[in-house]
Amino acid sequence: MSYPWLAQAAHNKVAIREGLKIVRKVVARDAVKTPLSTADLYKLVLREAPPPTFASTIPEDDDSVHAIKYGKSGRRRIPATAPPHPRHPVRSMSFLKRTILPIMVGERCIRHVREKRLVMQSKADLKGRSVRGGAKQQAASSASTQPVEALIWLWQASKPPPRVEKPAPPPSPDVYDFSHMKASKRKVRRQRLELAEKRADLRARRETLKVETRRKAEREVLAAKRLEGRLRHQAEEKAALARKAERRKRWEASNPILAKALAKQQAEAAQRLAPVISPSKKLRA
Numbered sequence: 014m015s016y017p018w019l020a021q022a023a024h025n026k027v028a029i030r031e032g033l034k035i036v037r038k039v040v041a042r043d044a045v046k047t048p049l050s051t052a053d054l055y056k057l058v059l060r061e062a063p064p065p066t067f068a069s070t071i072p073e074d075d076d077s078v079h080a081i082k083y084g085k086s087g088r089r090r091i092p093a094t095a096p097p098h099p100r101h102p103v104r105s106m107s108f109l110k111r112t113i114l115p116i117m118v119g120e121r122c123i124r125h126v127r128e129k130r131l132v133m134q135s136k137a138d139l140k141g142r143s144v145r146g147g148a149k150q151q152a153a154s155s156a157s158t159q160p161v162e163a164l165i166w167l168w169q170a171s172k173p174p175p176r177v178e179k180p181a182p183p184p185s186p187d188v189y190d191f192s193h194m195k196a197s198k199r200k201v202r203r204q205r206l207e208l209a210e211k212r213a214d215l216r217a218r219r220e221t222l223k224v225e226t227r228r229k230a231e232r233e234v235l236a237a238k239r240l241e242g243r244l245r246h247q248a249e250e251k252a253a254l255a256r257k258a259e260r261r262k263r264w265e266a267s268n269p270i271l272a273k274a275l276a277k278q279q280a281e282a283a284q285r286l287a288p289v290i291s292p293s294k295k296l297r298a
Contacts, residue, residue, distance in 0.1 A: 020072035027070045031102035032113050035061045040123055040170045048126050048167030051110060058103050067102060114168070126169045131160040 039057045043049060049057070096104035103109050117123045194202060265272035 024070045024072055027067065028102045028104065028108075029112060029116070031064055031067055032058075032108070033116060035063075035102060036109070036113050036117065037122060040117070040168070044123070044168055045170045048128055048169040050165070050167055051106070051114075054168055055103070055106050055109055058109065059098060059101060063101050068100060071099065121171050123168055124171050126167050127164050128167050129162045130165050130167075132163045132165070133158055133160060 035058055036054070039054065039061065040049075043057055044054070096108070098104050103113060114123065118125075
């Protein structure tokens with residue numbers, strides 16, 4: 014028994030993966046400096062060829078049987094129209110707007126920007142108004158076709174995070190200039206700096222030794238606790254085995270017939286499981 018929704022689910026997963034690759038490529042190439050509308054982005058995406066393995070994931074429709082579906086009110090349901098480009102990963106504009114672009118917005122690969130663009134005056138007048146059909150047609154026919162500026166939403170590639178330049182390292186404290194000092198003061202100054210360096214080195218060694226001593230003591234305490242726990246576990250196992258043997262003795266004393274039968278059965282089982290030695294091997298031994 015085949016389930017068509019399984020093939021459709023697998024196809025949708027592949028379409029999302031391949032569609033994201035194509036849209037990322039188009040956005041990185043064409044939407045970095047100049048924002049694109051959804052329609053322009055969809056046109057550029059359709060120009061990209063789908064991978065050759067994508068066609069094998071498209072489920073085959075069974076046209077031999079047409080199921081007529083009815084709603085709760087008894088009226089016949091109108092089936093959904095087929096996508097305009099079923100052989101492409103981005104098969105329709107709604108698939109791009111509702112599936113691909115929200116994923117890219119969540120990944121911060123693309124963002125919505127507002128920009129002034131030249132649009133026809135009829136569209137600008139009717140935009141944002143709830144006008145009925147007759148009035149809308151009359152307004153569209155009476156409007157002039159001169160372009161006007163309007164704010165529209167466009168898609169643009171997100172800017173990469175700014176690079177943080179690391180500051181230059183400070184000059185080394187080991188370089189000193191003693192040219193302005195007298196010879197006697199220069200010698201004393203060098204001796205003081207050497208003594209300060211030795212003290213700093215000894216202080217660092219002392220701190221390192223303290224850390225190593227503390228870690229060694231912690232390791233010894235941890236090893237002692239592990240040994241204590243291991244010995245306690247072994248003692249508990251021995252006590253449990255002793256209690257089990259004692260219970261077995263009491264049971265054998267109260268049920269001698271069953272105990273003999275069980276011992277005989279265990280001996281026969283052990284004899285069956287013992288490896289069989291051929292006579293030739295016995296003679297060699």
